[in-house]
Structure formats: structure tokens, C-alpha cells
Amino acid sequence: MNLNYTAEQLAFSEEVKAFLKARLPETLSEKVRLRKSLSKADYELWHSILNEQGWLGGNWPKEYGGTGWDAVHRHIFEDELTRAGAPRIVPFGVAMLGPLLQAFGSDEQKKYYLPRILNGEDWWCQGYSEPGAGSDLASLKTTAVRDGDHYVVNGQKTWTTMGQYANKIFCLVRTSQTGKPQAGISFLLIDMETEGLTVRPIVLIDGTPEVNEVFFDNVRVPVENRVGEENKGWTYAKYLLTHERTNIAGVGIAVAELENLKRIARTEQYKGRPLIENPHFAAQLARIEIDLMAMSTTNLRMISEASAGAAPGAESSMLKIKGSILRQEIQSLTRSAVGVYAMPFIPEDAEAAHNDVPVGPDYANAVTGYYLNHRKLSIYGGSNEVQRGIISKAILKL
Amino acid sequence: MNFELSDERKMLQETLSRFLSDHYSNAVVNELNNTEHGFSHEIWAGMADLGIFGALFSEEHGGFGGEGFDIALVFEELGRVGAVDPVLDSVLLAGGLLAELGSDDQQAMLEPLLAGQTQWAFAHSEPNSRYELNRVQTTATLEGDHYVLSGHKALVVNAACADFMIVSARTSGDVSDHQGISLFLLPANLMAQGLQSYNLGTGGRACELSLDNIKVPADSLLGEINQAYDSIEKITACATVAVCAEAIGLMDAIKQLTIDYLKVRTQFGQPIGKFQVLQHRMADVLIEIEQAKSAVVNLAGHIDAERQEREKHVSATKNLVGLVAKLVVEESVQMHGGIGVTMEYELGHLVRRLTLVDHRFGDSTHHLERYIELAVA
Ligand SMILES: Cc1cc2nc3c(=O)[nH]c(=O)nc-3n(C[C@H](O)[C@H](O)[C@H](O)COP(=O)(O)OP(=O)(O)OC[C@H]3O[C@@H](n4cnc5c(N)ncnc54)[C@H](O)[C@@H]3O)c2cc1C
Helix, strand or coil: CCCCCCCCHHHHHHHHHHHHHCCCCCCHHHHCCCCCCCCCCCCCCCCCHHHHHCCCCCCCCCCCCCCCCCHCCCCHHHHHHCCCCCCCCCHHHHHHHHHHHHHHHHHHHHHHHHHHHCCCCEEEEEECEEEEEEECCCCCCCCCECCCCCEEEEEEEECCCCCCCCEEEEEEEECEEEEECHHHHEEEECCCCCCCCCCCCCCCCCCCCCCCEEEEEEEEHHHEEEEECCCCHHHHHHHHHHHCCCCCHHHHHHHHHHHHHHHHHHHHECCEEHHHHCCCHHHHHHHHHHHHHHHHHHHHHHHHHCCCCCCCCCCHHHHHHHHHHHHHHHHHHHHHHHHHCCCCCHHHHHHCCCCCCCCCCCCCCCCHHHHHHHHHHHHCCHHHHHHHHHHHHHHHHC | CCCCHHHHHHHHHHHHHHHHHHHHCHHHHHHCCCCCEEEEEHHHHHHHHCCCHHHHHCCCHHCCCCHHHHHHHHHHHHHCCCCCCCCHHHHHHHHHHHHHHHHHHHHHHHHHHHCCCCCCCEEEECCCCCCCCCCCCCCEEECCCEEEEEEEEEEEECCCCCEEEEEEEEECCCCCCCCCCCEEEHHHHHHHHHEEEEEECCCEEEEEEEEEEEEEEEEEEEEECCCCCHHHHHHHHHHHHHHHHHHHHHHHHHHHHHHHHHCCCCEEEEEEHCCHHHHHHHHHHHHHHHHHHHHHHHCCCCCCCCCCCCCHHHHHHHHHHHHHHHHHHHHHHHHHHHHHHHHHCCHHHHHHHHHHHHHHHHHHHHHHHHHHHHHCC
């Protein structure tokens, strides 16, 4: 095991740094730093800048317009992006649907959809969860019934992140009521402009409409929009869950968030000194940093195994649990660090460029909302309880 | 030992509890968030009519209570529904200072305050004071028969609708000296120009207050010049009973919501409350809430003790309650899954409020350090 990057890898990280310096708009990194909501246009702008450079499909093979990077290069790239305060790449098209289509899509689907993901013509959202099907996703009830060369879809999806921006949704739907629940699920690509499909925003605890409910009332979907075989959708979705998960720990974001916390703690005053010099505060900060250094190496160990060809399986559950807890602790301590200025709650219009009346230091305005909103890290994408269940079964064999 | 409430207190609790559950709901809270003052003047008047504010004062000051346990009782009930009314700031803090320090003329203002007819605010903390009560940078300089106030007050709860404000300022000494802090009782319109009003995450509203050479008559002094620190510390101890008791009410409400949810939410063909891992964690939550309740009893019982003993309990209780609040917030949200991070479900408001308990009158780290100074070192 070599903890150091090779010369080539180091040169690559310099290249990414230089690119970010030249091309990452300050308007975007400033919003990220201040924990402001990014608008649809912000994300689209960032995607287009990356796409121009040929770097949007970081996890795609070259033949589909991707970079062909291995896991280490992807890690370096993602790491530099988060350190620089770049917006995140919206995962639904690039990181989720793209690889799934590459593995299981028809030639027509690949030819039509993949370029549209990169050039921004399509904004995808993920329609898996339902009111009654969260952790127990296989119990989903939204049905798709064949009617000639269409499926007729009825039911409801929920928690659909950024569904209000999307023009397309990929869904798990029930196509068979017999046998095991997992065996009756198909994977459909649905145009959100289709008649009978409606979207209702859900306001989250930080006041932003980040997620949505999506209702399907006799929505007609052409059969050719099914990915792979009928009733095999669960297998495809599971494939995605065990692949492309090297970034699941969010080490880069955690490092950036910790840096931000330190900056705040150097600015905040306590008993006439910078807060960071207070031993009780510093002890909490140090404890997090020690954990983060170790987790960063755990992450690299798994990336290096993945680069060597091993498919990350239940190990990604460890990264998800540890990574989410660490980020949540950083966010909690950041909230503590700003003192009384965690109390103002300035509702932010997601589309507005900035709040016009800041209260207290600019870094303080969003910390409470950010902390509460990010409790989601241990809930979505398989809750930490579900992940512990996976570890118990798959690794501990209990 | 008897931890039972007296009959009078039981009656007060029942009256208040009935009133609040009749008047509060998640819809009401969400609506109030968009109002000018962040709370309902109608609910306020209703509480005043029931005599709730009198429970926070002794008979000598026109009330019928005023002990630590009276304060705890009232605020626990307010917490249970996530009430957003400025009882703490307008009545307990400002009213408490007025009752303790007011001259005969000033004392006359207590009656309308207790009747809920006037609104008050206490402007003390500052952008750099963090949780230190002694760190006052705002100055008051005597010029002839006037004082001139200048500085910045942070997060003055209820300032936008206050008729009167009590403002602390330094009349002598260094920025962190205990000596040299004075209080001024002022009609709020004197400072209207300097107010910037905003919503709080708890519900309700606060202001930043810039004092740009505000001229106030010399007789607006409340209490003795330079000697306000002890009174501020003492009223903050009462306020700490209040926020901690409120936290208990919030915790109980959140616990009940979570237990109910564990029973009705099914996944994998069974109520999620059947999963042992969640049962055990809910059991831990219950144990810690009981700890927090005991800590509040400890503090409420020592509010009239001598300074060292009282303040030791202030810091012990605030430290413990802050830590338990974090646990209750995080576990309840986690066990609710996605619905726990929305504002549409009533948990949202309650966890916001409980989260921010740690940001008033000192967080758990501040009070750990203070406890060490008072009781360990
Ligand atoms: C902000 C946000 C964004 C999201 N975005 C999307 C999206 O874009 N698309 C999408 O399809 N979904 C999305 N989700 C949904 C997310 O994947 C679900 O919230 C998640 O699967 C949990 O389901 P649930 O919320 O129904 O909670 P539940 O499954 O009801 O869980 C409630 C609690 O029970 C626990 N629990 C459940 N089963 C067990 C068990 N067997 N053992 C022990 N404990 C258990 C859970 O861990 C949790 O603590 C999003 C969620 C959030 C909060």
C-alpha cells in the first residue's frame, strides 16, 4: 500500500487545480461557502463548464463521451472540486442513470440519452421512494400496466430531489404482482411533461423546497422507455448501489466543511480570544479531525482496492455510515461555533442570488438550517440502520 | 421527599395546558411565522387573562408565585406545544429586572406588564459577547442630565414590538469587568431607527439594535449605576430555568410523536417500532430525558440559593440539557426517516426550537467550562 500519489497522479491534481482556478465562477463558490441554495441555472452553468472541458462524465468510459478515469483519478478530481468549493455535480443523470444505461440500456437509449445528460438537455430525477416504500423499497406500489405499445403508470413517488427542475424521471415501477416483490419491478424512463404527471414541492426543515412528490395518473409511457427486461428493474437498481460508490463517504466535502469551521472558529471571539484557542472547543474540533484523517485513509484504501478491480460491496456501507456521522458532527459544531447567530432564520428564496439583509457574520446565516437539513445524510440512500444491517449480514455473517 | 406539585400549581398547569392545546397547532405555528411580530396577540392576551404571567412573580411584585418551580411549570407547558410567545423575554427577563431593580415610579410599570398590556425586551448580548454576561462593549456616557448610548446589541428578542426596552451599557471599567455595567429603562421608540428585525429559527422575531449616540434622560437608569451585573446574572439564572424547562416540554412532545410514529410506520411488513435497534435507542432517549428533568429540578430548587451554589446548578443544568437536546433532536429525526426533515410535519418546528435551546444563555461547552470554574477547579 502506497499512501503517496504517483507523479502522474500529482500532475493530474495540479491540472485540476489550475482548471478550477481559471474556470470555477466565484459567484458559485461563494454561494457554496455561504451554504446558499444553488439555482437550476447555477447547476446548469457548472455542468456546462465541466462538459466543455470533457470532465463532466468523470465516471463514464471514453466511448460514451466520458473521461475513462480510474477510481483514483476520480477521487482526485472530486476532492479538488469540493476543496475549491465547486457546486456538486447533480448525481441523478451523470452518476446514476448514465452508468446504468451504459450497462443495461439498449443501443437506441444510449445513443439518445447519454449525450443529452452531458450537454444538459435533460435534467433527470430519481423516482424510487414512495410514501409506503422507503427503507423497504421493494414494497413499492406504483404500477405500470401494459396497454399495447405503452405502459400506463399509476401511483406516487416522493422525496424526489430537485424534481421541480427535472424534465425526466427514472422510476422503479411494479409490473408484476406475483412472486417475490423484488421480482415484479421494472425500470422506466418517463418524460415529466407527459399528461397525468404532476409535481408538488415539499418544504424541508431549512425552509427550502428541495424535494417533491410526483403523482402519476394514467401516465402513458412508450414501452421502448423501459430499460432492460421487464421485471428485472430491481437487479439494475441494485447494480448501481454497489458500483460507483467510491465517493459515498464524502471525504472531500467533510474536509471542506472542517476547513470552513476552522475559519469560523478563528474569526469568532470567546472571552476576548479567537474561539479556536478555547481548549474545550478545540478538543471537540481535534476529535473530529483525528477521525476524519483516519476515514480519509479508509476511503483511499477502498478506492485503491476498487482500482485494482475489486467491486466495492458492503464496504461502501462503512464509508456511508462513518462519513455521514462525521459530516453531521462537523455541522453540529459549526452551529455551536457561531453562537447566538445560529438563531436568526432568514428564509432564502432558492432562486434568489443572495439574502439582502444579512444578520451577524455572513457565514452564520445558514448554519442551523444546514445542520438540520443534513440529518438527511444518515437517512437517504439507505439509512444508517439499513447500512448496519447490510454490514451485519454481508461482512459479519451474523 | 415529595416531587408532587402543590394543588395550586397543579391547577395552574391544567389551566395553561388546556389553553395552549386549544390554541396551538402546527398550522398555527407556521402561520405565526409570517406575521409581523411572530406571535399571536390574541393568544398573548388569553394567557394574560388566565393570570399565567403572575405565576412568574412573587406576591410582593403583584404575582402569586415566582419560585423556580413556578417558572419551570409554566415554561414546560409552553414547550410542550412549541409556543412562540415572548413570555421569556417580555415577562420573565424584562419584568424580572423591573421587579428587582425598579424605583417606585418604575415599579408602576409592572402591573400593565403582568396584565400583558405592554411588550418588553431586554437588550444585553452583543456580537462579540458570545455567552459572557459581563462582556459589555456598549457605552453610556453622562453628558449633563443625559446619558448617551452607543454600541450594538445582538439578537434582541421581541424588540420590534416592544413598548419598552431595558438596555445594558458600560458606564465604567473595562469591556469584561463585572463592575461598571448599568441598565437603562427606555421607551422603545427612542431606538426605532436602529432596529433591524428578522425571524428566528425558534419562531418569533428578534432585532439587531444599533445605538448610534442615543440621548436618554439620566433618570432612565434602572437600579444603581455600575452595579447591574449581579441582577443580570440572577435573572439569567431564572431564564435558564425557563429555557431548560421549555426544553423538557419540547422533549416530551417530540418523544411522544416519535413513539407514536414507531407504532404506525410499517416497513418490511411490521411497525418499525418492532426493530430492536430502534427500541433500544428510544429507551436511551427516555433515560436521557429523565436525566434532563432531574437537572431542571436541581436548578429550580436552587434558584434562591447563594450565588456560588445557584450558578453551579445553572451551568450543570444548562450543560446537561444542551447535550440531551442534541440527542433527542437527532434521534427523533433519524427514527422518522424522510418525514423528519420536513417542515410540513409538526416535528419540524419542535426540533428547530429544541436545537436552538443550546444557543441561548450559553451552550453546553460554555457551561462545562463554567462548571469547572465554579465547582471543580
Ligand atoms: C432530503 C432527501 C432526499 C431524498 N431524495 C430522494 C430521491 O431523489 N429519490 C428517491 O427515490 N428517494 C429519495 N429520498 C428518500 C430516501 O431514500 C428515503 O427517505 C429512505 O430510503 C428512508 O425511507 P423513509 O424516509 O421512508 O424512512 P423509513 O424507511 O420509514 O425509516 C424510518 C426509520 O426506521 C428505520 N428502519 C427502517 N427499516 C429498518 C430496519 N429493518 N431495521 C432498523 N431500522 C429500520 C430507518 O433507518 C429510519 O430510522 C430522499 C430522502 C430525503 C430525506
